[in-house]
Amino acid sequence: MKFREIRVGELDDLIASGWYRRQKIIPITPSRAISQAINPNAYPNDIALLMAVAEDDSLAGFAGILPARLYLARAEPERFFYNSCWWIHPDKGRRVSMPLFYRMLEITRGRMVLADMTEHTEKIVDGTGRFRVQKPAEGIYLWFRGGAGTFLSRKSGYRPWVKLLASPVDLAINGMQYLRLQGMQIAAGSDTFTVRPASVEQQDVNEFIDRMCAGNPLTRRASDLKWILRTPWLIPCKLCKKGTHQYPFSWKVESFVQHVLRIDHNQLLVGVAVVNFRDGIAKVPYLYVLQGSEEPVAQALLFWLLRQPAHGLLTWNQYLLRELKRLNLPAVIKRKVYKRTAYNLVLSEVLDTSFELQDGDGDSVFT
Incomplete structure (x- = not known):
């Protein structure tokens, strides 16, 4: 050896x-x-x-x-x-x-x-x-739309007729979910919080991210996000070269897209989010929020996610989890998921025991 x-x-x-x-x-x-x-x-x-x-x-x-x-x-x-x-x-x-x-x-x-x-x-x-x-x-894995056809098509032994049978079921589920979600958004009322595409290169976004990191020693700054967003680790299959290599961790996927979003309230920047869409599932690796705006920013982001072509959401973010619980968002599938973390005792000299990792810390933001 x-x-x-x-x-x-x-x-x-x-x-x-x-x-x-x-x-x-x-x-x-x-x-x-x-x-x-x-x-x-x-x-x-x-x-x-x-x-x-x-x-x-x-x-x-x-x-x-x-x-x-x-x-x-x-x-x-x-x-x-x-x-x-x-x-x-x-x-x-x-x-x-x-x-x-x-x-x-x-x-x-x-x-x-x-x-x-x-x-x-x-x-x-x-x-x-x-x-x-x-x-x-403790986090949550939430499917708010039917996606059985898409899910089954990725399984080994897949047959096209399976998707044909599943598609009408998905259509019926999604129709009911659409009506329920529309009702929720109407009940929430018209809002002065807007969600728009952004870039970490924008000066106000860049400065906001670094300012909101104060007090959390591990959360990535804007300079890290610039690097991460330029160099994704996941490769959509349509871009894959044929080969015999195997890799034990995440690499080739059906689809992978990353977004940077800004959330404004009365023309004031109150939140920035990094959102990953991987094979129909949304993740929020990073959410930077102005203190006091956590609930409306989380709600605005969730309603934005519901309008996207995604089946569900995987998150451990405490702001999103609290808002999901408050809204009682209708779900096709909902289950608890757990993330296990550890840090060396050498770092315990500088890390407070109450610190929290964001969903994207480690290498999770890349996947």
């Missing part, structure tokens, strides 16, 4: 190498490599990827490191690191899991955050005794 460490400045060479082209399972996708190579928080010599290579020269495991900035009051930004991925081959990698993990801790000097863990990973991380594991954050 060999262990390799790939630096940020070496990512382009890795994906162009013969070894990479020969792999069935790859440790990083081209889109992720391109993005991480220009991460404004990374240096060329930062280690971005750890790999365990088996005797047959194939991949036995890998782990990713994503440099970020910690913004503290009355101090210069400090560096910390997200774990962006951690994968072990079920047969070849049985003995490499923890060596990769502990090497990550060594490289990051213990300044590491895991923003979205599986329950299995949570147990491993907690067992090391080196992390403060947060109580799982």
Whole structure:
């Protein structure tokens, strides 16, 4: 077994190498490599990827490191690191899991955050005794329109006639939902809160984002969003090149679009949102809100989402969750989902135990 460490400045060479082209399972996708190579928080010599290579020269495991900035009051930004991925081959990698993990801790000097863990990973991380594991954050997975035909068409063994049978059912459900949602919007009354497309490049939007981040040391600033929105990690299938590579995490999707929205009240900017649409499901990685405007901004954003060609919403955002509960939004499917996070005890010296991650923190904003 060999262990390799790939630096940020070496990512382009890795994906162009013969070894990479020969792999069935790859440790990083081209889109992720391109993005991480220009991460404004990374240096060329930062280690971005750890790999365990088996005797047959194939991949036995890998782990990713994503440099970020910690913004503290009355101090210069400090560096910390997200774990962006951690994968072990079920047969070849049985003995490499923890060596990769502990090497990550060594490289990051213990300044590491895991923003979205599986329950299995949570147990491993907690067992090391080196992390403060947060109580799982409760979110919601909400389908407000029928989309069975679209959903089933992505499943293996799909047959076209299945979608034909499902489509009339979806149509009936969506008709009823449309009437119910229209009634809700009318009941809410005409509003002076407007939602419009925006850009992080706009000066007022840029300044608003950075101002609203005050007090939350982990939330990404406008400079990070500029980089993220320029370099998406997900590739719509219509843009995919044919190939044999497999990647254990999110990569190829049916559709992926990102929006930046501004919410104004009487011509005053009171909210900025980053919204992802992936395969018909909306996510809100970042929502920056002027204090005192949380409820109407969340309501305006939700009603905007309901007018979009999306089937549902996945969110842990507390403003949106409170407004969803208050509105009692009619849903076809509604279920609780949980996000598990942890941060190294080294960071507990500078992080308050009550801090909250936004939905997009870690690498979630990319997916």
